[in-house]
Amino acid sequence: MKTLDLRSLSADELHAWALQQDAIDPLRKFRSQFFIPEQNGTPLTYFCGNSLGLQPKTARTAVEQELTTWQQHGVEGWFEGEKPWLSYHRYCQQALGQVVGALAEEVCPMNHLTVNLHLMLVSFYQPTPQRYKILTIAGDFPSDQYALETHLKFRGYDPAEALIEVAPREGEYTIRLEDLLEAIETHANDLALVCMSGLNYYTGQVFDMQTITAKAHSLGINVGFDLAHAAGNIPMQLHDWGVDFAVWCSYKYLNSGPGGVSGVFVHQKHHSSNLVRLAGWWGYEENRRFEMTKGFVPMEGAAGWQLSTPNIMALAVHRASLAIFEEATMPLIRQKSEALTGLLAEIIRRLNESGTKIEVMTPTDPSQRGSQLSLLIEGKGKAVFDYLVENGVIGDWREPNCIRLTPAPLYNTFEEVWRTGEMLRAVI
Structure with missing residues (x-):
């Protein structure tokens, strides 16, 4: 072209x-x-992938394959079959890393988006008496707003005072990069976290995540992004940009089905740190998970933030879609x-x-x-x-x-x- x-x-x-x-x-x-929806036998012009992507034709086969494994192996499907379920997240990591510009161990498909955002906030929002505020963009997606508000309240802060929202200028629809950077600079002494969408759901604006991250890091502030409208839509280099964490859903541009599995990115630099986290048994070291011992020992990388037994059918659809992205690039x-x-x-x-x-x-x-x-x-x-x-x-x-x-x-x-x-x- x-x-x-x-x-x-x-x-x-x-x-x-x-x-x-x-x-x-x-x-x-x-x-x-892909299956293109039809109206009276005529294919529709489907311009709604920002809300729900279309179904890959391989999705049904992928689910049927796991149903067959369940049928033939029962509980042993976790350990037997062509793709044992125990490590199913690993079958998605390489392709997912290519989509968001990350190392395979820095990403993991799991949970749902807002659940993952809450998990990341537990780890990366660590307020002090001096630095306790969060900077975001005004009018971000409601789930993000609610997550930030409730974390502030949980910590005993008033969101009206502790949540800094950067808005477009009068008469404009989008937010200027210089205004975001200036706000980070202005509130640097109070900020514990910058957390915002990488691509705005309403206006379609892509934010300069690399520059925002560099600015925040120069002032000692962690940075996280909601990539619900960015993953599978725009190229990113989360690892190279040094982003601390990111979350996204898979049912929009990633075409992994309604309510499909979410994903997280946790930069490699945090994998060996003693970050506070909420834990579940599926994030426990895989080789020792079934010892059922006390004392949480996380898996290496982003997978260590997993909580519960994964939805294999949802992961199967996700894997089928990611194979398309891997080929298309x-x-x-x-x-x-x-x-x-x-x-x-x-x-x-x-x-x-x-x-x-x-x-x-x-x-x-x-x-x-x-x-x-x-x-x-x-x-x-x-x-x-x-x-x-x-x-x-x-x-x-x-x-x-x-x-x-x-x-x-x-x-x-x-x-x-x-x-x-x-x-x-x-x-x-």
Whole structure:
């Protein structure tokens, strides 16, 4: 996919360009590896991978394989069969590490996202009388807000005073990097932790996690990110950036099923430290787990934060999806993502030139956004959203007036983006 100024193309040339990109797309074969929902026998244009990714066709086989193991081995499935369940998390670690830019031992699929966030806060939010505040972004995803509020209350602090929220400037939708860095500097003497999304669920803004981490670390502050909307969407280098911890879900861009298993990242530098943690038996040293002794001895790496017996069926689906990412690779996924959103942004720009009023909340700079564009259409947003749904385009509605459209590189096409633009033109 060559870099091209799409503004220089006529409408017909832009359409021809979209068709050409589909023809030469190095990821085009992966679309056939997903089930595309249909309406009256016609495939839908599914732009909602930011909420729930589509089902890989290998998912059913993966689950059936574990059902067969259960059928044939019963409890011995933990130790017998092609992939014994006892170490199932290990079958996902290498591919998962490639997705988020981590060493295999720094990541582990486990639990659910908010459970993992609570576990990480226990370990990495260690307030002192001087440093007890947490810095985050205003309007972050509700679960994150609730987790931070309740941890502060649990420690005896008032969130209204101890939670520092950085907001967009007046009249802006996204948060400036310089404002985040300035806030960290301003509150450095009081801060125990910076904890925020790496990619904002509402606006689609990607934050400069590397720079934020470096700034916080220069002031002795731990940093953690919620990557629910970043994992499988944008390339990251969590290990090289020195991020202390991260959590994410797998049912959005990672296509691992509704309520699919979450994941954690704990940087290697913390693996041998005596971090406080909440423990469970599945995080106990694997070779000695069944000794059932007192005194918690954690597994090496992120796996040491596991709690309970894992959901093998969920892990099987996750493993099947990660195999697709391993083959497709994040660099190619990102390349196509930038091209898809670039085409959608150009179509909206042309509609606005002709008198339409669609405001794009998401940054115009491709490096500051993922696959999602968040659109505001004053006074008629819901009507436009309903029209798209009625005509086979499945996006995502967020109150009070936001349409999120997310062309996912693994299963969406440039032609779908073009057709959606024509629908927007028709309805508006």
